[in-house]
Amino acid sequence: MQSGRNPSLMEGIETKSSRTGGASDVSRSSRGPSFDAKTLALAIGGVAILAVAIIMIVRSVSTFGNSVGSASRLRVAVDAESGKVFENYLIKDGESWPWKNPTTGMATLYPPEECWWTSSGEAKLEPTYVLLNSIIGKEGPTTCPDCGREVVAHNPMPPAELLLKAAEREKSGSK
Numbered sequence: 001m002q003s004g005r006n007p008s009l010m011e012g013i014e015t016k017s018s019r020t021g022g023a024s025d026v027s028r029s030s031r032g033p034s035f036d037a038k039t040l041a042l043a044i045g046g047v048a049i050l051a052v053a054i055i056m057i058v059r060s061v062s063t064f065g066n067s068v069g070s071a072s073r074l075r076v077a078v079d080a081e082s083g084k085v086f087e088n089y090l091i092k093d094g095e096s097w098p099w100k101n102p103t104t105g106m107a108t109l110y111p112p113e114e115c116w117w118t119s120s121g122e123a124k125l126e127p128t129y130v131l132l133n134s135i136i137g138k139e140g141p142t143t144c145p146d147c148g149r150e151v152v153a154h155n156p157m158p159p160a161e162l163l164l165k166a167a168e169r170e171k172s173g174s175k
């Protein structure tokens, strides 16, 4: 019985040890590739993140490039009839105003000038878009409907210190 048990025990130990050995061998051999896969996955992940970052940078650069002149560009357009402002109007390259209003189908959109003044003579952070009389075929100087100042082509911004004050006002919450 004992002699019978011992071999069976030995067999058990042997098979166990050989199994664990085998298992550890398998796990070792599978650990090797799994480490590689992990590194590969990390590398791919890193590359993917880098690619996304590059795409975002390229996109932001190309939006800046758009204003310089590529296939199309976004700009502000104002409807001379309704006064409606189109903040991100897409203009195809070489397309001259008046542009077509997508809502009405009429060519009544013009590029506005920006007025950054308030009626109290301070600067503001959101401009009022004003169409110049000379652009829409009206006589006389153009005045801003918000502050009453005269608006000219390439309308100048308020001094930097007034803009800074406006930014500070906005920060403190009192507009």
Ligand SMILES: [Zn+2]
Pocket (backbone or CB within 6 Å): 115, 116, 117, 118, 128, 144, 145, 146, 147, 148, 149
């Ligand atoms: Zn104004």
